[in-house]
Amino acid sequence: MRSQGPTPRTEVRRKADRAHYTRDTIDAILDTASICHVGFVDDGAPVVLPTIHARVGDTLYFHGSPASRMLRHLKTGAEVCVTVTLIDGLVLARSAFNSSMNYRSAMVFGTARLVADRDEKLAALRAVTEHVIPGRWDEVRPITDKEMKATLVVALAIDEASAKVRAGPPHDEEDDEDLPIWAGVIPVETVAGVPVPDAASRDVLQEPGSVIRYRAGHAAES
Amino acid sequence: MRSQGPTPRTEVRRKADRAHYTRDTIDAILDTASICHVGFVDDGAPVVLPTIHARVGDTLYFHGSPASRMLRHLKTGAEVCVTVTLIDGLVLARSAFNSSMNYRSAMVFGTARLVADRDEKLAALRAVTEHVIPGRWDEVRPITDKEMKATLVVALAIDEASAKVRAGPPHDEEDDEDLPIWAGVIPVETVAGVPVPDAASRDVLQEPGSVIRYRAGHAAES
Numbered sequence: 001m002r003s004q005g006p007t008p009r010t011e012v013r014r015k016a017d018r019a020h021y022t023r024d025t026i027d028a029i030l031d032t033a034s035i036c037h038v039g040f041v042d043d044g045a046p047v048v049l050p051t052i053h054a055r056v057g058d059t060l061y062f063h064g065s066p067a068s069r070m071l072r073h074l075k076t077g078a079e080v081c082v083t084v085t086l087i088d089g090l091v092l093a094r095s096a097f098n099s100s101m102n103y104r105s106a107m108v109f110g111t112a113r114l115v116a117d118r119d120e121k122l123a124a125l126r127a128v129t130e131h132v133i134p135g136r137w138d139e140v141r142p143i144t145d146k147e148m149k150a151t152l153v154v155a156l157a158i159d160e161a162s163a164k165v166r167a168g169p170p171h172d173e174e175d176d177e178d179l180p181i182w183a184g185v186i187p188v189e190t191v192a193g194v195p196v197p198d199a200a201s202r203d204v205l206q207e208p209g210s211v212i213r214y215r216a217g218h219a220a221e222s
Numbered sequence: 223m224r225s226q227g228p229t230p231r232t233e234v235r236r237k238a239d240r241a242h243y244t245r246d247t248i249d250a251i252l253d254t255a256s257i258c259h260v261g262f263v264d265d266g267a268p269v270v271l272p273t274i275h276a277r278v279g280d281t282l283y284f285h286g287s288p289a290s291r292m293l294r295h296l297k298t299g300a301e302v303c304v305t306v307t308l309i310d311g312l313v314l315a316r317s318a319f320n321s322s323m324n325y326r327s328a329m330v331f332g333t334a335r336l337v338a339d340r341d342e343k344l345a346a347l348r349a350v351t352e353h354v355i356p357g358r359w360d361e362v363r364p365i366t367d368k369e370m371k372a373t374l375v376v377a378l379a380i381d382e383a384s385a386k387v388r389a390g391p392p393h394d395e396e397d398d399e400d401l402p403i404w405a406g407v408i409p410v411e412t413v414a415g416v417p418v419p420d421a422a423s424r425d426v427l428q429e430p431g432s433v434i435r436y437r438a439g440h441a442a443e444s
């Protein structure tokens with residue numbers, strides 16, 4: 001496993017036992033989270049916006065309108081912090097103090113760059129579509145030159161990153177363990193509901209492979 | 223409905239038709255999201271961390287260890303941006319370009335303050351516990367003075383906030399509407415799995431009301 005080791009910025013200080021610096025762990029979290037939160041500094045103040053991301057190897061890509069404030073900011077090479085968080089469960093201890101959540105989060109710090117190369121841009125847009133729902137890129141109408149021009153793509157190298165993970169049962173104070181209070185974990189997960197075809201697709205077209213596979217991969221476990 | 227109107231910071235520029243500035247809409251999103259992402263500026267660079275929040279009236283509260291870098295930063299009155307995002311569905315258009323997500327997000331800007339008053343601090347900690355799982359505060363062992371001292375609470379007034387919401391079907395180009403490509407929405411939701419009691423609770427204690435109600439409120443719809 002590749003490991004980058006913590007930098008002063010990525011070193012997890014609180015609950016350091018939850019820290020992970022291996023790229024396999026970080027990449028798995030980035031790839032599983034459907035969206036990220038991008039932080040940047042605008043006129044001295046922090047701004048945090050949700051957006052779709054996609055990872056290709058050692059690079060994170062973001063896309064949007066050329067009018068996007070975030071992308072216009074990022075393409076100038078401004079510092080950015082990208083954070084993704086997956087909630088896996090509510091951890092109910094016998095005290096509020098020791099109650100927690102099970103989660104997996106990853107942070108990537110760095111400066112982004114505009115993607116000007118057409119091939120890289122196309123690969124990034126494909127990756128973004130496939131990140132949301134694998135298999136969809138080959139089902140949709142191919143992207144046009146006009147759409148390519150109307151889309152801005154920026155890239156962020158995954159050079160400085162860390163992950164933080166909590167899993168498992170609550171940890172109560174020893175004195176609390178015999179209290180007659182239920183303690184444990186409520187798992188939470190993201191599941192897919194029944195697809196809603198638009199008018200023209202209804203009763204005419206079968207659900208495509210991407211949708212069938214996504215539903216199977218996001219069915220409720222219980 | 224209270225409406226604050228956009229400020230230069232909260233005015234939604236892209237997809238302005240998705241913007242909402244009424245507090246009822248903003249509050250509902252803040253209350254539904256289990257966690258938020260807090261952005262602040264540390265040594266000139268953006269930092270985005272996930273954390274639990276809770277709203278009491280016009281105030282957002284955050285809690286944690288006095289050693290938390292985020293809380294130590296916030297309690298000095300530094301500028302903060304708090305963003306919450308709920309994903310409601312994948313919007314599959316007939317082109318990648320028009321594909322999207324259905325979501326509800328809210329942003330709150332401002333400067334936080336340390337909560338020193340004991341009553342306000344206690345109410346905030348209660349709100350945080352109840353935010354995660356309503357009814358839990360009265361089930362757990364009461365908080366101790368030692369735990370109160372070991373917890374830092376900061377408050378952020380909801381003075382400058384906005385929301386952005388996308389709902390409904392995909393919007394394809396007119397020329398694409400007759401293509402034989404399935405289009406529609408895959409709803410996604412967060413559901414609760416089967417609770418995992420810790421060793422001491424197993425076979426001895428019944429699931430408490432908070433857990434039963436949470437599961438009922440987070441059951442898969444399909």
